[in-house]
Amino acid sequence: MPQTADAHGLREDIARCVHCGFCLQACPTYLQLGKETDSPRGRIALIEAMSSGRAAPGAPPLLGHLDLCLQCRACETACPSGVPFGRIMETARGNVMEGAAAPLAWRLRAAALRQVLPHRRRIAAAMALLRGYQRSPLRRVLRRTGVLGRLPRPLRAAEASLPVLPREPFAAPPQPPGLTRTVAMLRGCVMPHLYPRTHDATVRVLNRLGYRVVFPEQEVCCGALSLHAGDRQQARALARRNIDAFLEAEIEAIVVNSAGCGSTMKEYGALLHDDPAYRERAARFAAMTRDVLEFVVAETLPALGEVPVAVTYQDSCHLVHAQKVTQAPRALLRAIPGIELRELAAPDRCCGSAGLYSLVQPAMSARLLADKMDDVRATGANVVATANPGCMMQLEAGLRQRGIEARVVHVIELLDEAMQAAGGAAP
Amino acid sequence: MQSLERALGRERVISTPDELIAYEFDATIERGMPQAVVFPESTEQVAAAVRVAHRAGVPVIPRGAGTGLSGGAVAAAGGVVVALTRMKRVLKIDVVDRVAVVEPGVVNIDLSRAAAPYGLYYAPDPSSQRACTIGGNVAENAGGPHCLAMGTTTNHVLGLELVLADGEVIEVGGHSRDVAGYDLTGAFVGSEGTLAIATKIIVRLSRIPEATRTLLAIFDQIDDASGAVSAIIAAGMVPSALEMMDRNIIRAVEPVLRCGYPLDAEAVLLIEVDGLEEDTVEQAEAIDAICRRHGAREVRLAREAADRELLWAGRKSSISALGRLYPNYYVLDGVVPRTRLPDVLRQVYAVAGRYGLAVANVFHAGDGNLHPNLLFDEREPGVTAKVLDAGAEIMRLCVDAGGSITGEHGVGVEKRDFMAWLFSGDDLYAMSRLKTAFKAGEDFNPCKAFPTHAGCGEVTQAQVRRTAAAIGPDLYV
Numbered sequence: 001m002p003q004t005a006d007a008h009g010l011r012e013d014i015a016r017c018v019h020c021g022f023c024l025q026a027c028p029t030y031l032q033l034g035k036e037t038d039s040p041r042g043r044i045a046l047i048e049a050m051s052s053g054r055a056a057p058g059a060p061p062l063l064g065h066l067d068l069c070l071q072c073r074a075c076e077t078a079c080p081s082g083v084p085f086g087r088i089m090e091t092a093r094g095n096v097m098e099g100a101a102a103p104l105a106w107r108l109r110a111a112a113l114r115q116v117l118p119h120r121r122r123i124a125a126a127m128a129l130l131r132g133y134q135r136s137p138l139r140r141v142l143r144r145t146g147v148l149g150r151l152p153r154p155l156r157a158a159e160a161s162l163p164v165l166p167r168e169p170f171a172a173p174p175q176p177p178g179l180t181r182t183v184a185m186l187r188g189c190v191m192p193h194l195y196p197r198t199h200d201a202t203v204r205v206l207n208r209l210g211y212r213v214v215f216p217e218q219e220v221c222c223g224a225l226s227l228h229a230g231d232r233q234q235a236r237a238l239a240r241r242n243i244d245a246f247l248e249a250e251i252e253a254i255v256v257n258s259a260g261c262g263s264t265m266k267e268y269g270a271l272l273h274d275d276p277a278y279r280e281r282a283a284r285f286a287a288m289t290r291d292v293l294e295f296v297v298a299e300t301l302p303a304l305g306e307v308p309v310a311v312t313y314q315d316s317c318h319l320v321h322a323q324k325v326t327q328a329p330r331a332l333l334r335a336i337p338g339i340e341l342r343e344l345a346a347p348d349r350c351c352g353s354a355g356l357y358s359l360v361q362p363a364m365s366a367r368l369l370a371d372k373m374d375d376v377r378a379t380g381a382n383v384v385a386t387a388n389p390g391c392m393m394q395l396e397a398g399l400r401q402r403g404i405e406a407r408v409v410h411v412i413e414l415l416d417e418a419m420q421a422a423g424g425a426a427p
Numbered sequence: 428m429q430s431l432e433r434a435l436g437r438e439r440v441i442s443t444p445d446e447l448i449a450y451e452f453d454a455t456i457e458r459g460m461p462q463a464v465v466f467p468e469s470t471e472q473v474a475a476a477v478r479v480a481h482r483a484g485v486p487v488i489p490r491g492a493g494t495g496l497s498g499g500a501v502a503a504a505g506g507v508v509v510a511l512t513r514m515k516r517v518l519k520i521d522v523v524d525r526v527a528v529v530e531p532g533v534v535n536i537d538l539s540r541a542a543a544p545y546g547l548y549y550a551p552d553p554s555s556q557r558a559c560t561i562g563g564n565v566a567e568n569a570g571g572p573h574c575l576a577m578g579t580t581t582n583h584v585l586g587l588e589l590v591l592a593d594g595e596v597i598e599v600g601g602h603s604r605d606v607a608g609y610d611l612t613g614a615f616v617g618s619e620g621t622l623a624i625a626t627k628i629i630v631r632l633s634r635i636p637e638a639t640r641t642l643l644a645i646f647d648q649i650d651d652a653s654g655a656v657s658a659i660i661a662a663g664m665v666p667s668a669l670e671m672m673d674r675n676i677i678r679a680v681e682p683v684l685r686c687g688y689p690l691d692a693e694a695v696l697l698i699e700v701d702g703l704e705e706d707t708v709e710q711a712e713a714i715d716a717i718c719r720r721h722g723a724r725e726v727r728l729a730r731e732a733a734d735r736e737l738l739w740a741g742r743k744s745s746i747s748a749l750g751r752l753y754p755n756y757y758v759l760d761g762v763v764p765r766t767r768l769p770d771v772l773r774q775v776y777a778v779a780g781r782y783g784l785a786v787a788n789v790f791h792a793g794d795g796n797l798h799p800n801l802l803f804d805e806r807e808p809g810v811t812a813k814v815l816d817a818g819a820e821i822m823r824l825c826v827d828a829g830g831s832i833t834g835e836h837g838v839g840v841e842k843r844d845f846m847a848w849l850f851s852g853d854d855l856y857a858m859s860r861l862k863t864a865f866k867a868g869e870d871f872n873p874c875k876a877f878p879t880h881a882g883c884g885e886v887t888q889a890q891v892r893r894t895a896a897a898i899g900p901d902l903y904v
């Protein structure tokens with residue numbers, strides 16, 4: 001790997017690892033394979049070898065082990081030594097990408113993301129096509145004729161796992177009058193198309209708590225996907241645009257209901273640390289960012305009506321491990337009358353969604369999902385709540401494949417239901 | 428390597444040099460590069476791998492989770508690492524006889540979790556319990572905070588299925604400890620992977636106590652804390668755990684885990700009693716009083732299970748958390764008679780001070796099992812040698828105080844040259860004969876436990892030997 005500005009930081013981050021092995025049992029890929037090459041400790045050793053020149057940076061088996069990492073950061077939670085694994089992995093991928101030996105697949109992926117993510121219109125157009133396809137007879141024909149089976153694996157995985165898109169994407173609703181406080185909300189790239197209902201619920205809840213919600217027009221993708229794919233340059237570019245877009249508005253906080261986006265946005269400060277023009281504003285942006293559950297739990301809740309369901313909660317990795325938010329969703333669920341919270345055997349273990357992971361590593365993703373579905377079934381819950389659109393999609397696909405009768409929701413949707421059940425309109 | 432792949436399947440073998448880097452180490456600073464790592468999923472596959480290595484005349488190194496603190500799973504002279512991490516099934520839990528049969532790769536805490544629904548648990552609880560395997564525990568005769576009352580691993584292992592160095596599979600012991608003949612099970616426990624590979628382990632389970640009370644006693648003087656330890660034992664009490672942590676440990680752990688260890692304290696004692704509800708109340712009160720008499724500035728009782736877990740999380744993470752202070756630790760594992768504790772502890776700080784090294788002490792105070800951790804940064808030139816020298820002096824201190832060089836982490840590569848301080852040539856010969864009896868040749872996990880062997884030349888090893896030599900053979904006992 002070339003010596004980049006991050007090389008020193010990488011070395012120091014790695015030096016924190018005392019190779020005690022405490023992280024092994026937290027790592028989903030190690031639990032599946034039992035191999036150190038696919039464990040946090042082993043990956044750190046491989047990254048160390050690549051950065052010190054002991055191992056060839058582009059060596060395919062090593063990149064395979066980096067690729068198989070979910071970047072779920074469960075190892076960070078488990079590590080008593082505070083090894084910042086997420087940052088180590090992002091830096092390592094970044095160094096590979098910026099080096100001469102960057103594999104073609106990685107470069108293609110980053111290039112594809114560059115074509116799409118900064119452009120809300122392109123995403124909307126793609127989603128419209130997909131919506132049309134899903135509702136057309138074409139899908140049935142393709143499925144029946146087996147043409148789908150001949151598609152490349154990632155496409156096939158995507159075809160099978162995408163939920164049927166709702167007819168209408170999310171549109172900023174009119175806000176009730178008289179709200180004195182203001183927050184901005186990130187809409188995200190795909191969420192307005194996949195889960196407009198979650199956005200609607202989020203806005204309703206925030207309105208009821210007395211907040212007007214604004215949606216900065218110039219918002220772009222948060223950059224998480226680029227960052228995870230090793231494209232730091234692109235991630236920084238996106239971050240700068242969001243900082244410009246959001247800090248323009250008079251707001252108290254930036255609320256996010258996608259844990260993956262939220263965790264990246266909270267790290268803008270670190271991402272743009274070396275950019276004197278943005279450093280300060282990036283830090284301010286990061287400090288203003290709140291996951292919606294974390295934000296709501298700090299407020300005084302109005303009376304809640306009954307929602308009589310048995311719920312199990314899947315911790316979204318980027319909420320529990322990256323943002324360390326574990327209690328807020330549970331506290332909210334417990335606050336809702338009628339809800340019985342039934343914990344999963346391993347609620348904070350990744351379900352295999354992990355951003356683009358389910359498309360890029362369908363085999364490992366499917367193994368993780370299968371285990372997760374066993375756990376869900378064992379709880380007997382009829383609602384699976386989580387905190388991130390990717391997790392929602394993956395869990396829905398799992399339930400569908402297994403024929404488990406349960407619906408998937410974002411925690412905020414249950415809170416919205418409870419508020420509606422209590423009656424009364426928003427203030 | 429090809430014969431390994433033929434015997435086990437490609438997916439169960441790693442042999443590319445780049446990938447093997449992930450298997451170069453365990454939880455120590457030892458390094459050794461294997462030629463291959465295999466991932467058997469059954470006894471037959473273990474035997475097949477061992478046979479291939481045996482025929483090829485290359486070393487075999489059994490490996491569990493690689494949390495060992497004596498380099499036992501490091502391929503010190505190359506060879507084939509047999510990783511038992513895929514053999515992780517709990518095969519049977521017999522609730523009536525309170526016995527479990529497990530594969531060696533079962534993680535310590537997972538066994539207790541599996542037994543919990545029956546009101547049972549597996550008693551030996553090394554601090555590494557959420558990572559280490561039962562196989563590794565057996566090989567190291569692992570102890571843990573609760574071994575004060577419950578005994579170490581050897582008191583809980585009843586029988587074994589073993590794959591010998593030539594691939595033969597034998598069974599020793601059984602479902603109870605009272606079998607006629609030689610106690611081969613006992614001989615195997617603590618053999619540090621140098622005799623055979625355990626592929627099945629029969630262990631005793633214990634009943635979860637009715638009540639548990641956990642206390643945290645906070646001291647401004649380290650001597651007061653060790654004084655309290657002696658007093659508790661002298662009063663004839665057997666707490667189920669009695670652990671001590673000094674200031675540097677507190678500094679590493681508290682800022683992250685927020686387990687309530689005061690940052691300005693010189694030492695804390697973590698004390699636990701269990702048994703019947705009334706008894707624990709009485710005992711906890713008595714211990715509270717003793718601690719206060721010995722200068723504790725505060726004694727806290729954990730109110731709820733969550734408080735208790737937090738107090739223990741700090742203790743169990745303490746060695747790993749040292750990475751927050753320095754990139755490397757060298758954990759020593761000395762045992763001293765409990766009456767000598769205050770005295771030896773003072774000398775430990777003095778030795779570290781003389782070498783200009785930071786030291787953090789965490790230990791099973793109730794057993795007199797010290798874990799001084801020398802803290803350093805491997806990358807600083809010459810520091811590793813200094814650390815090993817200081818370590819050797821501290822070990823020497825323990826032996827001189829009438830103690831031993833390992834309480835629970837094993838001799839391994841790290842301390843094999845100190846064995847001569849404790850045992851005569853004849854003793855060591857007798858031990859190596861045991862190896863012969865198990866048909867385990869020089870190639871079976873070489874360079875571990877015994878102060879011999881050519882070809883084990885890692886840098887750090889050479890240094891250990893140099894140190895041992897510098898201290899002088901006349902000092903050997």
Ligand SMILES: Cc1cc2nc3c(=O)[nH]c(=O)nc-3n(C[C@H](O)[C@H](O)[C@H](O)COP(=O)(O)OP(=O)(O)OC[C@H]3O[C@@H](n4cnc5c(N)ncnc54)[C@H](O)[C@@H]3O)c2cc1C
Binds near residue numbers: 531553564625
């Ligand atoms: C932070 C930390 C805290 C620790 N705390 C404690 C503690 O409180 N008490 C304690 O006793 N130890 C402690 N240890 C040390 C270590 O966890 C134990 O020695 C443990 O038993 C090792 O288990 P493992 O599965 O990691 O074995 P490994 O490290 O993989 O191997 C250890 C030895 O066992 C052999 N071995 C492994 N499996 C088998 C098998 N199936 N058959 C034959 N030989 C085998 C190996 O060859 C090697 O010699 C701690 C370690 C760390 C890093």
Ligand code: SF4
Binds near residue numbers: 023024075081
């Ligand atoms: S728990 Fe932390 S220090 Fe220990 S091996 Fe894993 S990353 Fe390294």
Ligand code: SF4
Binds near residue numbers: 070071074
């Ligand atoms: S981020 Fe997740 S998958 Fe990657 S090493 Fe850590 S625990 Fe394992």
